[in-house]
Amino acid sequence: MLITGGTGALGESLARYLVAERGVRHLLLTGRGGRVPDWAGGLPAKVRVVACDVSDRAAVDALVTSCRPAPTAVFHLAGVVDDGVVDTMTPDRLATVLAPKADGAWHLHEATKDLGLSAFVLYSSAAGVLGRPGQSNYAAANGFLDALARHRVAHGLPAQALAWGPWTTADEEGMAARVAPTRLGEGGVLSVTEGEGVRLLDAAMRLAEPVLVPIPLDLAAAGGPAAPSVLADLVAQRAARSERYVPDVPNPGAAGAVRAAVQAPGAWRERLAAVAAAERETALAELIRVEVAAVLGFADPASLPAERAFTELGFDSLTAVQLRNRLSAFTRVRLAPTVVMEFPTLPALAAHVHAALVDAGAVPQDGSETPTPAADSADSTAEAHDGRDAPAPHSPPSSPFRFSVLYHRVLRDQGPLEAMGLRHLASYALPTFSEKERTRHAVPPVRLAHGGGTPVAYIPDYLSPLHREPTTLAEQFDGERDLYLLEHPGFGTRRAVPDGMATLVRTHAETVRALPTDQAPVIVGYCAGGAIAHAVARRLAHTGHPPAGVILIDSHAGLMRRNDPRGLALMSACAALPDDVVDQLDDSSLVAGGGYARVLENWQPEPSPVPTLLLRGRPTPHMRQTAPDGDWQPHWPLPHDSADLPGDHFSVLNRDAHSTAAAIRDWLTG
Structure with a gap:
């Protein structure tokens, strides 16, 4: 009997069940590393462990051919998770999840379809049936397993896909341990204990259905707004409103x-x-x-x-x-x-x-x-x-009086200089704060990644409100080094913007000084945030607290000069968004960005003793369209190291964040 991905906690539960309840005496377990688990020696059966990448068709064929006698049943447990929201999915992240699950299942199907198997059981996931936020790639992979089970049954072959929910096992390295518990249990789906899992498996294998969903449910929670709609018929009282426990409050x-x-x-x-x-x-x-x-x-x-x-x-x-x-x-x-x-x-x-x-x-x-x-x-x-943005009160999304709509219209019809002028003008309505008031207006840093290496203090761009949080870049460093987001003051309701560059730089420098770390951080700035990162690092060095370095991600020094044609074109590229995205823009962020553009207008970098790396991205299609023969290569007028990135100005933080992280890592270790 063949069990792929069988060396972990789920494999142990399955193996013990097959030996104790089904009388199996020969087990072939596969895993990526081929490590023999400690529990294998305690089973009253012959257990062989083989390293096999089931996403490799030739490896699967060789595995099945090597079985003497041929396998009588196949259990496919192999799989990995690489969670993230849809707009962070890349071909590599899709392949990482689909290869062991979907490709592996298909290779096993083709390699064994003529062997007369008694069972072909696929460990699928409820993510493919119920949907689960942040697991689009995993849901797709498991949806394929469910379809494969139906395909085999339709062709007279044995098959069963079991769409499990999360298991609670002693193996803290399993897939469930790497998925946020809120994503696993939200909406009424409860974790499966090991004992429950064995009982559910035994019951499922006595049924002829090709696809089953063996999950315990909290029907009260299944009536809440976070519950998948497919569970609605299981709730006794289908009402839009449901009570929630709330603790006492003083009044x-x-x-x-x-x-x-x-x-x-x-x-x-x-x-x-x-x-x-x-x-x-x-x-x-x-x-x-x-x-x-x-x-x-x-x-x-x-x-x-x-x-x-x-x-x-x-x-x-x-x-x-x-x-x-x-x-x-x-x-x-x-x-x-x-x-x-x-x-x-x-x-x-x-x-x-x-x-x-x-x-x-x-x-x-x-x-x-x-x-x-x-x-x-x-x-x-x-x-x-539906969980999307609620419309702004008194102003439907299509209202022509929203600032973001007016701004985008001016950008499209008049050009980036006029559009930026609109943001400049609107920003005069914002309050400002001085150096003496900086402590009250400073924004606490947000730690987006954890680790013991050289920490990163990340300073975002301020021109585009859609690129302030480096979520995907932070994921590349999680487990390796701390990454702190240093959001700029003024982006939000009832906040003031700094009255000048000196105030902004001192505010951020003191935030860096207060980071909970004993190591000097590297300061990373993206786009126009690179200018601020340079100035902050320079101030820290001159006050006796130099950072480990400064990294400028696709930062154009000319962006701050209103008469620089590349700066204007880049401004246009940063702000020219599709019409269906305009409604997602935050008016206050656009206006605050105008205030920051005023703060940095005509700013020039001054010499700094801090080592500097300029990471240069490729121009976007919009940039090339704006100026086909333009020099889009980022330039920095002071001494620095440089490296080219495969991503463009926008993808360096999301789709190609792994390359950006690798370049940062190489420079820091080198």
């Missing part, structure tokens, strides 16, 4: 409102309006606490420490977006995709969401009747319920 009125809260789209507005104005933010904080617990998989929301940073509690970029989607749905207020990173504690996030509700007119400030904004239409309710 009885607020607690009553919170306990009565429901998860229907926009429901928090009505509940908060019933609470006295002075108590409303406390009530809102408790509502948010429950959603934080749900996203992170905490059974008791009261156990969440309110003052701990969300990243310390276990948030990553995907779960941060999940929480933001919940809050947008329940408040029907547009919240920025990075809101959880920008307001990284429960009190800060509650204050921001409360301010957004007040600004939207969604809740009164004095307890009077809540106005009904124009966005509270049936269409916007459906949109919020």
Whole structure:
């Protein structure tokens, strides 16, 4: 009997079941390394372990041919995970997951279809049936296994795909251990204990169905908004509203409102309006606490420490977006995709969401009747319920009066200089802060990766609001080195921008000094953020705290000069987005970016003793279209090392982030 991927915890459970319950006496286990597991010697059966890459057709053919006697049954357990949101998927990441799962299953099918097998069992995943955020590649691979099982049965061959949920095993290196628990258990799907798994496997193998989903369910949770719609028929009472446990809060009125809260789209507005104005933010904080617990998989929301940073509690970029989607749905207020990173504690996030509700007119400030904004239409309710951005109150997405729509129209019809002028002009309406006020306006750093190597302090671009968070780049360094995002002050509701370059540089320099590390960090800046990174590193060096280095990712020195044609063209490339993306833009970020462009206008880099690396990306198609014969190679006027990247100006942070990380790693180690 052949078990691929059979040397781990799931393989152990399966092997023990087959030997004890099915009387199997010969087992052939495969794994990528060929390591013989400790438990194999304790089985009352002959166990052979072979290293085999099942994604290699020739290796699978050789494996099956080497079996004497030929295998009587095949169990395909091999697989890996490489989770991430859809826009971070690359051909390599798809291949990493599809090869062992889908290719391996097909190779086994073709190599054994004439052997007269008694069983051909594929360990699939409920991700392919129910869907699971952040696992598009894994869901596709397992969907293929389910289809293959049906294909074999249709051709008279034995097959069964078991779409498991997460297993709780003693093997902390298994796939389930590498998937965030919130993504595994959200929406009513519970983990499978080892004992339950064996019983479910035994029951499944006694059925003739080609595809089964052996998962335990919490039917109460399966009625919530996070539950897959395919589970709706299993819920006894199919209602849009369901009660959630919420801990007590100090004020009885607020607690009553919170306990009565429901998860229907926009429901928090009505509940908060019933609470006295002075108590409303406390009530809102408790509502948010429950959603934080749900996203992170905490059974008791009261156990969440309110003052701990969300990243310390276990948030990553995907779960941060999940929480933001919940809050947008329940408040029907547009919240920025990075809101959880920008307001990284429960009190800060509650204050921001409360301010957004007040600004939207969604809740009164004095307890009077809540106005009904124009966005509270049936269409916007459906949109919020789907987990996408809720429309901005009083301003439908197609409204011509949104700043982002006006900006994009000017950019398209008049050009980048005029569009940037619009952002400059609008930014004069923003408040500013001076060096004396910097401490109050500094944004706490957000740690996006963990590790023991030279830490990275990442300073983002400020021109494009869609490229501020280096999520995919951080994933490349997770487990290797800390990566901190140093967000610029002023990007968010009710924030001021710095009054000049000196204020901005000192604010960021002090944030770098305060990072919780004993090692000097390397400061990385992307695009226009590279100019700020250089200036911050220079200040740190002159104050006796030099960083390990400065890395400029596709930073064009001429971008800050309004009369530089390359700078204008790059500005256009950074801002020229498809029409269907314009509605995702955050108006306040566009205006704040205009304020930063004023701060850095005509700035020139000054000599610095800090070692510098310039990573040069390829021009984007838009850049070539704008100036086919233009010199798009990034230039830096001061001494530096340089390296070319295979990615373009935008892909260096997402699709080609692995190459960018490798270049950074090579320079730091060299």
